[in-house]
Amino acid sequence: MGHTSLDKIKTLQRNPANIRNLCILAHVDHGKTTLADCLVASNGIISSRLAGKLRYLDSREDEQLRGITMKSSAISLHFSHREQDYLLNLIDSPGHVDFSSEVSTAVRLCDGAVVVVDAVEGVCPQTQVVLRQAWLENIRPVLVINKIDRLILELKMTSQEAYLHLQKILEQVNAVTGSLFTSKVLEERAEKERDEPEREASGEGETLYDWSAGLEEADDSNLYFSPDQGNVVFASAIDGWGFRIQQFAQIYSERMGIRACVLLKTLWGDFYLNNKTKKIIKGAQSKGRKPLFVQLVLDNIWSLYDAVVTNRDKDRVDKVVTSLGVKVLARDERHCDPKVLLSSICSQWLPVSQAVLSMVCEKLPSPLEVSAERVERLMSVGARRFDSLPERTQRLKEVFLRCSSEVDAPVIVFVSKMFAVDSKALPQNRQRPLTQEEIAQRRELARQRHAERVKAEAGPPDDHTSATDTDVESKMAALEVKEQREQKEQNAEEEQEEREKFVAFARVYSGVLRPGQRVYVLGPKYDPAQGLSALPEGCDSQSDSIPDTPHLSLCTLGGLYLLMGRELEELEEVPSGNVLGIGGLEEFVLKSATLSTSPACPPFTPLNFEATPIVRVAIEPRHPSDMPRLVRGMRLLNQADPCAEVLIQETGEHVLVTAGEVHLQRCIDDLRQRFAKIEMSVSKPIIPFRETVVRPPKVDMVNEDLGRQQKVAIIHQVKEDTSQGRSSDSGLVTLTTPNRLATVSVRAIPLPQEVTRLLDSSAELVRTLEQVNMSLREGRDLEVSPRTMEQISELKQRLEALLQGHRWRNAVDRIWAFGPRRCGPNILLNSVESYSRPSLWQCLSRHGDRPQNTLRDFDNSIVSGFQLATLAGPMCEEPLMGVCFSVERWDVQTSSTPHQDSAEDDGVSRDAPGDGDGPGEAAAAGQAKRRAEPDCYGPVSGQLIAATKEACRQAFQAQPQRLMAAMYTCEIMATAEVLGRVYGVLGKREGRVVQEEMKEGTDMFIINAILPVAESFGFADEIRKRTSGLASPQLVFSHWEVISSDPFWVPTTEEEYLHFGEKADSENQTLKYMNAVRRRKGLYVEEKIVEHGEKQRTLGKNK
């Protein structure tokens, strides 16, 4: 097939029934880009000889160097199938975990996905993740089992073994899909039951729970991958072949005279061919016969590989070539690499592009077939219910479903990411080829000139010719001047426009998009109800100005582009159902957005990101004067990457947060070479920690029971004790505000681990709960889906179940707030006896029977103080985690005249222990002034915030403090020989092996391990080096873990003195971590650099 013309694609874009938007998903290195190459080659964009070697869609230099894809990129292909022309908008996605956010951006724009699985490695962690992502976005997957050549050449399996192996892989994939399906069905069933609670409440007798009931009813026939359904391709992308069993069913039905539909049903499965009767019979395995699939399909492929690659048997090759009717070029035949001949034969016999693309056309839905369920899910942001959206918004669902390109259809577009392109790469800036006319004009001039010269040489010129000559000369001169001018203009423009241009990666869901069109940009928090009421009736996106509406702005679209891998082509219009690039949005869209001409359109639900950005580095320019360029560069980077975050920390550092080491490297390269173009220094990765408290230990450092021993000396024993506010033994800290009007007593209690984990994983839900409460307080009812309500009540129940024991009696109802940022894994508990405030869970009770408690004045100040205290702890100003602050006393005096006499016994801590934070000092300074002017403390609320914060910090310090480290999980696949070395590297880096098992059918071991993030830098590289590239781990953030050693530990018992000596200067890992953070943040670090110099010298000599 030749290169498809742009006009052809434009025509195809208008027929949504024949458009397929699809992405290729898989675990890293399973061959997505190689497969994409084969598909691209089928359109003549690259040569089919280079398909698989070029990796055309990996257009970045570092992608080619590292051999992994780092961004998703799209290309539009044309394919003819059953006399119909199809347009395929194909998106290749990366498989490396660090870039899984790129997968999310790709999946959102598609209706279907090609899931690729390596035939040797089978289902890997990212395979599961991408299947889940496809499932969450409601897009239909088809399967390609790739790299089957490895079974033949690498694992040297027989065709029979390969068949069993392939069967197993298929089972694995289906098991993943099955579990996703089951959980969904059960969820729906639970929802249905919730919708009918009344009936059940009045139900006669007891209802028996039969959880499988929903499963039986649900239709799962289309769900699973099965070769006879036509949604599985067996392939080797690198050798260019691939097939569905349909192809073989067709061939053999003609050859053997068996109906194709019968063959189709039996080609994959436990069937064999009885040679005598020529009948297909079940039970191949029990009778020890070759299954049909082996006999009719695999054996052919195996013998081809045998003839061409293994034995290089020329006669047999010739025979095969003739029997298959393929043409082989002589140079392929003579080529020293047998793979060349192989792929030349295979790509004609069973072209992989044909198999995959026909499967895509048949099995993946067109934009017209988008399901109502998917539309509703896209349109209902967060906790909002679809049916609570305004009427006009709900009507848009029809528009979605119709995918209409009519004139009056509103435009709806979703931008899933912004990507940077060199401005020179934009079609309008590209050096365009000369048009035919221009070429003709130039040719004519050159010809004339030549003719003149010849004439001039031949004889003296007469008047006539000289006139022509000058004429031509002047024309040429004019042309040259014009060219020069153009060139100059272009250069000036280039200099000015050297910047990167952003193109939005988007899809049109309805209407027709045109360049220069004006559309609304809807931010993620835009509320259509609010927008509709704010905008006057006749006002639409074409109006010049619109009333100020929150999260809504107007913009004019720049150019529209067809995405062709590395190139962009300009388009005059893009009808509904297509994936495209949009220029001119950089000022309006940060990372993703919804565009529409109708203010009734809701913003689409945010993308599901699987990766948590965790690796952070501080960046500064080499030359301080480059700072503005760095800031601009970082802003651009933030826009260009769906997952990277840039922020300026309180300390003034410019910080870049990325998903992992590879991602970090890519971001830094981008910053250096594209966005900032300056020299800069990058700090070592900043490792995040959390601060927490634990129960006092029962044993000392040498595992002796603390109760039985006498403390020998308490020299270093928490010195601050004396300097603190009224802190009793049990850790209750009481502070009074400087104006002595309010007093709070706070105690810090460690939360049970499960509670912390639950809160950490439910942050989103807690945030929703907070929003609901906020709106209740403001007196309006937020429409929340029953599902969310159910989740909230479930959270409450689980908390109740986890918080047992007398200490936690009624604790869940007494929760005052979560923090930091109102949704973190710390709890503020109301234990003030005289204060019963409205419960956090009041949204759960029905409207009528909500208790009418009111908030005390300054309730919010306590919450704010708590938020501040949990945001940065006293150990090294990292956020807290798993701490409960129980407020046991809170008195507010209403009198506005402060009590002057008792200033001396004021309980406020004056010397806040070593953390030099603002409020403590402010309070001290305040006190000095106080006598002079009684009203100098500022608003009471502010004082109370400071006092609460300080009380929380001191209460925290009164407990045994610990750091929590972020942990990665990683799955390492390694062969038995290198297993020992993998363990060695893991051990050195304080990793723990959780599980180790052998992968069936291979000699690979799969090791599951946990590794602290702090020790992970360079881990992947080290493993790769130590195992000569055989093991390659992928690190995924997993959880937070308390580091058991106490950073403030000093020996106190006799045993400890015996073991560690008085100085106890053995290594304290936690202290090291803590001091490293403090040093980085410019906080005071208590360190003795040299102590007893002579002694150390003697030690050194003796060594």
Ligand SMILES: Nc1nc2c(ncn2[C@@H]2O[C@H](COP(=O)(O)OP(=O)(O)OP(=O)(O)O)[C@@H](O)[C@H]2O)c(=O)[nH]1
């Ligand atoms: N033996 C064999 N190797 C293959 C096949 N397909 C791809 N490969 C090789 O597998 C490696 C990875 O291929 P890619 O296409 O880059 O894999 P990918 O899935 O795009 O990788 P990421 O984009 O980084 O996730 C390359 O070295 C390919 O040559 C195949 O069918 N057989």
Ligand SMILES: [Mg+2]
């Ligand atoms: Mg790739």
